Amino acid sequence: MTDVTTPMMAARRxxxxxxxxxxxATILLASAVVAVFPAQVAPYDPNAFDYGxxxxxxxxxxxxxxxxxxxxxxxxxxxxxTIDMQIAFFATxxxxxxxxxxGALVGYAGGWxxxxxGRIVDAVITFPFLVLVIAIVSVLGPGLVNMYIxxxxxxxxxxxxxxxxxxxxxxxxxxxDAGRAxxxxxxxxxxxxxxxxxxxxxxxxxxxxxxxxxxxxxSLGYLGLGAQPPAAEWGVQIADGKNFMATAWWISVFPGLAxxxxxxGFSLTGDGLAELLRTKR
Amino acid sequence: MTQAPALEVxxxxxxxxxxxxxxxxxxxxxxxxxxxxxxxxxSGSGKxxxxxxxxxxxxxxxxxSGHVRxxxxxxxxxxxxxxxxxxxxxxxxxxxxxxTALNPVLPVFTQIEENLKAHTDLDRAARAARARDLMDLVxxxxxxxxxxxxxHQFSGGMRQRVMIAIALAGNPTLLLADEPTTALDVTIQxxxxxxxxxxxxxxxxxxxxxxxxxGVVAATCxxxxxxxxxxxVETGTVRDVFAQPAHAYxxxxxxxxxxxxxxxxxxxxxxxxxxxxxxxxxxxxxNPRCDFATGPCRARVPVLEDLxxxxxxxxxxxxxxxxxxxxx
Amino acid sequence: xxxxxxxxxxxxxxxxxxxxxxxxxLSGQPAPAVHALNGVSLEIRRGETLGIVGESGCxxxxxxxxxxxxxxxxxxxxxxxxxxxxxxxxxxxxxxxxRVQMIFQDPYSSLNPRMKVRGILGEALGxxxxxxxxxxxGRIEELLxxxxxxxxxxxxxxxxxxxxxxQRIGIARALAVEPEVLVADELxxxxxxxxxxxxxxxxxxxxxxLHLTVVFVAHDLRLVRHISHRVAVMYLGKVVEIGPTxxxxxxxxxxxxxxxxxxxxELDPARRSRKVAARGELPSPINLPQGCLxxxxxxxxxxxxxxxxxxxSPRGTGHxxxxxxxxxxxxxxxx
Numbered sequence: 001m002t003d004v005t006t007p008m009m010a011a012r013r014x015x016x017x018x019x020x021x022x023x024x025a026t027i028l029l030a031s032a033v034v035a036v037f038p039a040q041v042a043p044y045d046p047n048a049f050d051y052g053x054x055x056x057x058x059x060x061x062x063x064x065x066x067x068x069x070x071x072x073x074x075x076x077x078x079x080x081x082t083i084d085m086q087i088a089f090f091a092t093x094x095x096x097x098x099x100x101x102x103g104a105l106v107g108y109a110g111g112w113x114x115x116x117x118g119r120i121v122d123a124v125i126t127f128p129f130l131v132l133v134i135a136i137v138s139v140l141g142p143g144l145v146n147m148y149i150x151x152x153x154x155x156x157x158x159x160x161x162x163x164x165x166x167x168x169x170x171x172x173x174x175x176x177d178a179g180r181a182x183x184x185x186x187x188x189x190x191x192x193x194x195x196x197x198x199x200x201x202x203x204x205x206x207x208x209x210x211x212x213x214x215x216x217x218x219s220l221g222y223l224g225l226g227a228q229p230p231a232a233e234w235g236v237q238i239a240d241g242k243n244f245m246a247t248a249w250w251i252s253v254f255p256g257l258a259x260x261x262x263x264x265g266f267s268l269t270g271d272g273l274a275e276l277l278r279t280k281r
Numbered sequence: 282m283t284q285a286p287a288l289e290v291x292x293x294x295x296x297x298x299x300x301x302x303x304x305x306x307x308x309x310x311x312x313x314x315x316x317x318x319x320x321x322x323x324s325g326s327g328k329x330x331x332x333x334x335x336x337x338x339x340x341x342x343x344x345x346s347g348h349v350r351x352x353x354x355x356x357x358x359x360x361x362x363x364x365x366x367x368x369x370x371x372x373x374x375x376x377x378x379x380x381t382a383l384n385p386v387l388p389v390f391t392q393i394e395e396n397l398k399a400h401t402d403l404d405r406a407a408r409a410a411r412a413r414d415l416m417d418l419v420x421x422x423x424x425x426x427x428x429x430x431x432x433h434q435f436s437g438g439m440r441q442r443v444m445i446a447i448a449l450a451g452n453p454t455l456l457l458a459d460e461p462t463t464a465l466d467v468t469i470q471x472x473x474x475x476x477x478x479x480x481x482x483x484x485x486x487x488x489x490x491x492x493x494x495x496g497v498v499a500a501t502c503x504x505x506x507x508x509x510x511x512x513x514v515e516t517g518t519v520r521d522v523f524a525q526p527a528h529a530y531x532x533x534x535x536x537x538x539x540x541x542x543x544x545x546x547x548x549x550x551x552x553x554x555x556x557x558x559x560x561x562x563x564x565x566x567x568n569p570r571c572d573f574a575t576g577p578c579r580a581r582v583p584v585l586e587d588l589x590x591x592x593x594x595x596x597x598x599x600x601x602x603x604x605x606x607x608x609x
Numbered sequence: 610x611x612x613x614x615x616x617x618x619x620x621x622x623x624x625x626x627x628x629x630x631x632x633x634x635l636s637g638q639p640a641p642a643v644h645a646l647n648g649v650s651l652e653i654r655r656g657e658t659l660g661i662v663g664e665s666g667c668x669x670x671x672x673x674x675x676x677x678x679x680x681x682x683x684x685x686x687x688x689x690x691x692x693x694x695x696x697x698x699x700x701x702x703x704x705x706x707x708r709v710q711m712i713f714q715d716p717y718s719s720l721n722p723r724m725k726v727r728g729i730l731g732e733a734l735g736x737x738x739x740x741x742x743x744x745x746x747g748r749i750e751e752l753l754x755x756x757x758x759x760x761x762x763x764x765x766x767x768x769x770x771x772x773x774x775x776q777r778i779g780i781a782r783a784l785a786v787e788p789e790v791l792v793a794d795e796l797x798x799x800x801x802x803x804x805x806x807x808x809x810x811x812x813x814x815x816x817x818x819l820h821l822t823v824v825f826v827a828h829d830l831r832l833v834r835h836i837s838h839r840v841a842v843m844y845l846g847k848v849v850e851i852g853p854t855x856x857x858x859x860x861x862x863x864x865x866x867x868x869x870x871x872x873x874x875e876l877d878p879a880r881r882s883r884k885v886a887a888r889g890e891l892p893s894p895i896n897l898p899q900g901c902l903x904x905x906x907x908x909x910x911x912x913x914x915x916x917x918x919x920x921x922s923p924r925g926t927g928h929x930x931x932x933x934x935x936x937x938x939x940x941x942x943x944x
Binding site: 323324436438439466467468469470471472474475478479493494495496497499500501519520523533534535536537538539540541543544545547548549550551552554555570609 | 873
């Protein structure tokens with residue numbers, strides 16, 4: 001018997017969670033709680049007008065002030081978590097899943113599949129992403145569901161490109177050939193062997209993409225193509241406050257900070273996951 | 282054996298990571314003028330680090346102590362300017378992977394000329410002539426044309442020849458060769474090894490040849506130093522050591538290589554693997570893998586003791602090992 | 610070794626086309642390709658170890674991959690128990706894959722880094738239904754013992770093992786499906802010398818116990834000589850000599866085999882020579898030489914060698930060589 005367990009190996013097996021993951025996941029977890037229970041954490045009704053307290057600067061009663069209808073900005077920011085976290089998830093999960101499967105198949109098949117896929121990628125990246133999404137939304141009509149569709153139609157390409165490149169690398173390694181020599185099916189080699197080794201960059205990209213999706217949702221909301229007023233949504237709120245920037249900065253700034261904080265949560269989680277999932281050879 | 286050594290290495294110790302990892306541990310050896318010394322070991326034995334320590338070619342995290350005496354001076358303490366004069370001049374080095382040791386964007390001539398500029402006072406025309414001579418010397422045909430080519434246009438064997446030509450540019454008296462043929466095919470390895478031997482004769486150089494292949498040692502070296510876990514465990518002439526290994530590791534290594542007449546029999550293998558630098562066993566580093574190990578081996582580190590002039594071994598049970606005979 | 614013939618390679622050819630530009634494609638010239646195998650013929654007999662030896666670029670690894678059908682050959686055929694393996698489909702192909710197993714060179718890339726050893730072995734056992742589900746844990750333990758690893762190895766990932774141990778895991782994976790033929794491609798060349806010997810000993814032992822047929826592909830002549838009953842020497846995608854190990858090593862009948870043996874350093878310091886064994890280098894496998902593939906480096910080449918490619922012809926019992934000099938290296942005439 002020649003193998004020994006060493007303290008170093010044992011330490012490597014008892015993985016400690018990477019610090020960025022701990023911070024990032026904490027932010028996201030808190031965000032998720034707020035998204036699910038906004039009414040429990042928000043002090044006021046987000047849509048209740050209070051004409052006695054218009055455009056109030058932050059006070060102890062309204063920590064983030066009030067807007068031009070006397071609505072509590074803090075409550076609106078908290079309620080917006082429900083919509084914006086939904087946007088983050090639903091705008092990205094379908095591209096992630098579909099892109100992953102397509103990318104894995106394309107990367108494994110190579111040849112003509114890759115050539116055709118390459119043309120699709122070229123076609124998509126020729127247009128700026130936002131312009132493309134806006135074009136699709138304006139055809140389908142404004143609203144969140146149409147926004148998911150628009151983002152999904154374009155977004156899967158980026159995931160597929162990442163996965164295809166990674167699978168192409170992995171399939172040249174001997175363990176893929178070992179699977180073929182074992183008589184395993186293509187499906188088993190792709191989804192049991194190659195994909196788990198290829199998926200890490202796509203997961204990391206997914207995290208960043210969720211942060212971008214919030215920005216996109218907010219941009220579309222700002223432009224009036226996403227969530228519709230009076231819904232509490234960060235982009236809509238920022239748009240609402242744009243006329244008051246000089247006199248009542250808090251209407252726009254606090255939703256903006258919420259976007260930054262959530263984006264930071266996703267980015268840190270992505271970095272942490274990349275470290276956690278790094279392949280050891 | 283009264284000849285003055287060309288190079289004398291005394292108590293060379295190289296550590297990494299602030300002294301936590303010891304790659305080379307109290308290594309001493311000499312190289313005589315015109316001799317080929319084989320430095321043999323497996324991965325992690327410290328053989329390559331020893332070679333690089335001699336030339337102070339280590340990453341910043343490496344710390345070297347001891348003495349490397351070269352023509353009356355200590356390389357480890359000389360100034361950087363003096364060191365540059367020695368490196369590539371009196372002492373040259375060639376590496377295992379010539380493709381990464383050569384600069385891919387410069388033609389071969391420029392790379393040879395660079396070394397000629399640094400170590401000779403030849404003028405431009407003389408340098409060009411010398412570069413052609415060097416290409417001829419290392420057996421690259423059509424020298425004038427090939428000097429204009431880039432490293433990627435050469436095959437593996439030819440690249441190693443180019444490396445040697447560059448190394449020879451400064452008229453070295455000592456060539457340090459770090460696994461120069463490991464990446465090459467056997468017929469090309471044969472060509473390169475014989476080229477090194479021919480050059481040794483023609484230019485009366487000394488050579489230190491680092492290798493893991495005992496066959497290469499048997500075919501090219503005059504003396505051998507076997508390294509294990511950063512220490513030299515046995516030295517002597519190749520003939521003596523192969524005929525009668527006195528260290529259990531040397532004996533095991535010789536027995537691990539298949540040789541004629543023992544077809545399809547079990548090889549004399551050594552159990553386990555060479556230890557990584559962060560887990561070198563206490564006592565004799567080889568004791569957990571050793572068939573001859575006894576109490577003292579686990580408690581103390583054996584020191585290198587002379588068996589005869591120029592023949593030494595660091596093993597408490599050398600009598601038993603010697604009695605067991607050579608596996609070859 | 611007079612076992613029945615199990616696998617026959619008949620004139621096997623394999624080309625790998627090179628990428629080429631549009632202009633070249635339009636010019637109508639034949640597409641450039643690496644000619645990896647150029648008509649390989651040999652037989653593998655049940656229970657023997659056939660060594661395949663040669664330098665890099667000789668096609669030995671390509672041949673190994675063709676034997677387990679990781680590559681399909683584009684000329685000739687490979688016959689296993691009377692059937693052309695290129696024609697096997699579905700269930701029959703899967704059964705062939707089970708019976709003819711490959712072990713890979715690189716212990717670092719040949720195991721899925723995200724699977725524990727238990728998963729790697731369990732998958733092989735499960736896919737080929739080697740044991741009922743309840744019997745799998747026990748079988749995994751048996752397999753680990755067979756390759757001399759501790760039972761607790763099952764719950765570890767490949768990166769926790771040394772190179773030699775990983776090769777044992779690779780061997781265990783191949784043995785899990787109870788194959789008849791093992792194709793080992795440079796099995797030990799990535800390992801330290803002392804570890805090589807352990808793995809070679811293990812292979813010899815397993816072959817005896819499990820009555821395996823082994824195709825041992827390697828560049829190390831000493832290893833091939835040690836392990837093989839018969840040896841095939843390859844050069845530029847062709848077998849230039851094949852025969853019983855002892856006959857081939859003691860009296861090589863092809864100039865390339867002779868050069869290879871002379872170039873390989875011997876362990877005996879008394880037998881060193883200063884003569885270079887073979888001049889020159891391997892010609893490009895993209896533009897193969899006319900005639901005998903070795904003539905550009907052969908010290909004995911004459912006119913016929915430059916025009917006509919020699920085929921394998923008998924030199925002794927089971928000993929064939931592809932050389933126009935039928936008497937080359939003949940024991941009586943050897944100088």
